[in-house]
Amino acid sequence: MRRFTVDSKLAEQYLESxxxxxxxxxxxxxxxSISDGxxxxxxxxxxxxxxxxxxxGRNLSYAELSRTTMQDYGRIMARFAAHQASHGRDVVSASESDLVAYRRQRTQLxxxxxxxxxxxxxxxxxDQFYNFLEKTGHRRQRPVRVAARGRNPLSPRLRRAMDIRHLTLEQYRYxxxxxxxxxxxxxxxxxGFRGWAPHRSRAGADLALGTGxxxxxWATVLLPELGIGTATPGTSVEFTVQACAKYGKARGxxxxxxxxxSVETxxxxxxxxxxxxxxxxxxxRHRELFVVSRIDRESGLVHGVQDGEQHVFTLAGMPPILRRITVHEGEFGLEALAVFVCRGGLMPGADSWKRYRHAAWRRMVALADESAPRLPRKRWRWHDLRHTHALQLLTYLEQQLEGAEPDPAARQRRHLRYLTEHVRRNPLLIVSRRLGHSSPEATYAYLQYTDDLINEFEEAFSGWIGDQTEEVTYAQIAAHAFALDSQPGQDLG
Structure with missing residues (x-):
């Protein structure tokens, strides 16, 4: 069996039949309605x-899943099909023992x-695949008996805690x-440094840390969203993220x-x-690109042409795959509308940013000496900057609301009191909304780290972002969070 994925652009350009x-x-x-991927x-x-x-696979396309999600799902099913074929069986006739054997192979052997x-x-x-087979008549019932309350019996019994990894000020600057x-x-x-575009990587890190x-x-942000060319240089900006957000959930x-x-540098x-x-x-490559002709900054509408056809999108509604090919006429001709670009002139992909991060880790390990901060056993992830932002902001909001609590027991009681506080003054819920968590339960995991001794309040917010160590950037972010979240109906767009 061979697995392929739909790519309409490749078919249009290269198919000869x-x-x-x-x-x-x-x-x-x-x-x-067969989507790419x-x-x-x-x-x-x-x-x-x-x-x-x-x-x-066609059913996945009708569910309007993202391209990368469908590709990932396709790989999983191809892997299971190969496992079945190696035992002389197919996916339709799979029994409960086949699925248990596959689980053991993947998780143990x-x-x-x-x-x-x-x-x-x-x-x-x-589980979803065999539910589909049951509904479409390919099987009379699923191969695995449904557990109590409809739970998937193949799911792991253990629930993994949220992996919160945060950086200290010294670690982040290193x-x-x-x-x-x-x-x-x-x-x-x-x-002797041979890295490529170090200011771009530093700006990406500062943007990730400063915004959460x-x-x-942050890697797909566009120039108009940061007010580049219209806003006063060096001033804070606000915009709405939606199509690039998890679950498409809009937030300011x-x-x-x-x-x-840092970005402007x-x-x-x-x-x-x-x-x-x-x-x-x-x-x-202009025909395969989305060439922007006009941007209405008041309405957030982007007008342009792709493959000879006129299109209009909202900035917040542009998915990552569209943002990657969005260009406009600039000083040198066509140039990407994305803030971050690579050597090809378009937005770097996930593999590129992963490569930048891995190269940075190798360099950090190679140059580590007695003056370097303590490095963790596992290399840092870009997502760790989001965790750091959340932890620092939550710590600061706690201090502003209740003052310093040296007693750990008193701090724990303070955490519990948040559940009965006014919803717009609750630091936990403020941070939850700012990060776009689907439930405050996800943010609650950060509370155990706010008592960590490595996060001293006196130095928590000075000099994290940029090069001016006297700036109190996190105090600025926290003050904005308090003001913004305490005003009902405020438009974040």
């Missing part, structure tokens, strides 16, 4: 569709067993300035002044060179 042209195929995919399964010898896997979270995702998908920025631990310039956004939110984002200054020193070098390449 006497039966259907690439343009006809792309049109049919749109008419049948939909998994397709074909036989090794016949290259004919394998059912019911292809019908299940393979060279690198997967963890609780990864298996939970696979078990839920397998990560940003030494790992990403090319400095030496003593703050001198490293003449998830990776897909506040970008403090120091984060903006990158825009001034590095981005023009990247844009100029890629202008000719983008010009040759």
């Amino acid at each position: 006497p039966v259907l042209s690439g343009v006809d195929v792309a049109r049919l995919l749109r008419e049948r 939909t998994p397709i399964y074909l036989g090794d010898e016949t290259m004919m569709p394998i059912e019911p896997l292809c019908s299940w 393979q060279r690198r067993p997967i963890g609780v979270s990864a298996w939970r995702k696979e078990s839920v998908l397998l 990560f940003r300035d030494v790992g990403l920025g090319g400095q030496r631990p003593d703050s001198r310039i490293d003449r 956004m998830r990776w897909q939110e 984002i506040y970008v403090p002044e120091e984060s903006m200054r 990158y825009l001034l020193l590095e981005r023009p060179e990247l844009i100029a070098a890629a202008a000719k390449t983008l010009e040759r």
Whole structure:
């Protein structure tokens, strides 16, 4: 069996067939609502569709899942199908013992067993797949008996706690300035540094830390959202994130002044060179790009042309895949509308940002000496900056609301009292709303860290972002959070 994924653009550009042209195929995919990323399964010898896997893939497309999610689901089912084939069976006729054997293989026997979270995702998908087979008549019942209250019996019994990893001030500056920025631990310039676009990576880190956004939110931000070209340089800005947010949940984002200054330094020193070098390449690809002709900043509407057709989108409603190909006419010709760009002139993808982070970690480990802060056993993730933002902001709001509580028992009682406080003055709920958590329960996990001795209040907010150590950026963020969340009906757009 072979697995493929739908890509209408590739079909339109490269498909040559006497039966259907690439343009006809792309049109049919749109008419049948088959989205890019939909998994397709074909036989090794016949290259004919394998059912019911292809019908299940089409069902994923109708559910309007993201491209990356469908690709991930497609890989999981292909892996399970390969496991069944290795035992002379198929996915439709799978028994309970087959699924239990697959679980044991994935979680215990393979060279690198997967963890609780990864298996939970696979078990839920397998449960949904056999539910689909039951509804469509391919099976009379599921292979695994439904547990009490409809629970999936293949799901792991253990529930993994939220993995909160935060950085101290010294750790963050070492990560940003030494790992990403090319400095030496003593703050001198490293003449031997061979990293690419260090100001871009430093700006990304400062934007992530200052806003608490998830990776897909800050890495896909567009120039108009930060007010580049219209707002006064070095001032804080606000915008709404939605299509790039988890579950598409809209929320307001506040970008403090120091984060903006860090981004503007990158825009001034590095981005023009990247844009100029890629202008000719983008010009040759203009038909496959979304070329913006006008941006209505009051309504947030973006007008442009893609493949000869006029389109209008809202800024907040533009998904990551569209943002990646969005360009406009600039000083050097066509240039990306994204804040962060790579050598190709467009937005760096997940693998690129992962590569920047891994290179920074290797450099940090190699240069670590007695002056360097203590490094964790596992390399840092971009998401750790979101955890750090949440923890620092929550600590500050606690102190502002109740004052210093040296007694741990008193602090614990204070945490519990938050549940009965006014909803708009509750630090826990303020941070929950700012991070876009679906439930305050996710934010509650941070409370155990606010009593950690490495987070001293006196130095928690000074000099985290930017290079001016006298700035109190987190106090600025916290004050804005209090003011914003205490005004009902405030428009965050």
